[in-house]
Amino acid sequence: MQYESKKRSVLKAISWRTWATITTAIIVFIFTGRFALAITIGLLEVFAKMALYFVHERFWQKIRYGKKEIPSFVLWFTGLPASGKKELAGRIYRQLQGMHLKVERIDSLDVRPLFPETGFSPDEVNRHVKRSGHLCAMLEKNGVIVVASFVSPYAKSRNFARGVAKNFVEVYMNTTVDACEKRDKKGHYAKARSGEYTNFPGVDAPYEVPESPEIIINVDQVTMEDAARQIVSYLRKRFSINQL
Numbered sequence: 001m002q003y004e005s006k007k008r009s010v011l012k013a014i015s016w017r018t019w020a021t022i023t024t025a026i027i028v029f030i031f032t033g034r035f036a037l038a039i040t041i042g043l044l045e046v047f048a049k050m051a052l053y054f055v056h057e058r059f060w061q062k063i064r065y066g067k068k069e070i071p072s073f074v075l076w077f078t079g080l081p082a083s084g085k086k087e088l089a090g091r092i093y094r095q096l097q098g099m100h101l102k103v104e105r106i107d108s109l110d111v112r113p114l115f116p117e118t119g120f121s122p123d124e125v126n127r128h129v130k131r132s133g134h135l136c137a138m139l140e141k142n143g144v145i146v147v148a149s150f151v152s153p154y155a156k157s158r159n160f161a162r163g164v165a166k167n168f169v170e171v172y173m174n175t176t177v178d179a180c181e182k183r184d185k186k187g188h189y190a191k192a193r194s195g196e197y198t199n200f201p202g203v204d205a206p207y208e209v210p211e212s213p214e215i216i217i218n219v220d221q222v223t224m225e226d227a228a229r230q231i232v233s234y235l236r237k238r239f240s241i242n243q244l
Contacts, residue, residue, distance in 0.1 A: 016053060021045055070101065071239055072140045074165040075231075077149040078158060078210060079173025080202045081188055082180040084219050084227075088173070089149040091228045096145055099241070103145040106136060108152075120199045126157040133161025140165055153201040155208045169238075171231060172210045175219035177202040 025042035029035060075092065077085040086107060096103040111132050112118060118128045129152045136146045152158045162168040180202065181189040192200035201207040215234055217227045235241050 073167035083173035085149040129157035137164040170213040172213035
């Protein structure tokens with residue numbers, strides 16, 4: 001997923017040889033006391049070894065032996081509305097992005113405009129989640145890590161998303177309706193209770209708890225920082241993301 005560009009190799013060569021040449025020139029001057037000779041030898045060395053270093057780096061870049069590929073995967077956050085999915089998914093996305101990995105962030109609200117006139121009945125929600133699962137799987141097949149956050153309240157469509165992905169990691173945000181309602185600064189739960197919203201998971205629609213998620217975040221017992229560390233630890237072990 002990562003590769004060394006020619007510009008980066010050149011900059012590394014210049015940096016490495018600059019310090020090495022300064023050291024060589026100082027050593028020559030110490031032993032000979034001739035400043036001009038020290039500079040001449042230093043300049044000759046820098047051009048010769050910089051070219052050698054560049055060729056050496058490009059040669060090893062093409063050799064597959066010893067390289068570890070970081071596979072693409074779908075990291076799927078699910079949980080009640082206002083359970084913290086979006087915030088935690090954003091944290092993980094930024095960490096992966098900071099490692100210069102190919103990663104995309106997909107949230108339910110961002111995807112809905114791609115599938116217009118999608119409502120919130122159980123059948124429509126299942127179709128929406130299935131379509132989103134297909135989108136995530138297509139990105140994964142093209143070598144992209146996908147960080148997705150969807151309430152995805154029904155096991156049927158979540159299992160479909162798992163089935164179309166090659167590497168699927170389900171993160172369940174374990175919390176209660178009461179706790180989510182207290183965190184709900186936008187008042188969605190209040191609107192659902194007043195009847196303004198219908199088919200709202202946790203109020204007048206069910207949320208089917210995942211049976212075997214790879215990761216369970218006990219939202220009311222850990223901080224977002226601790227939750228992020230828990231997820232990163234799992235990704236490091238499963239996908240050999242040793243940089244994180």
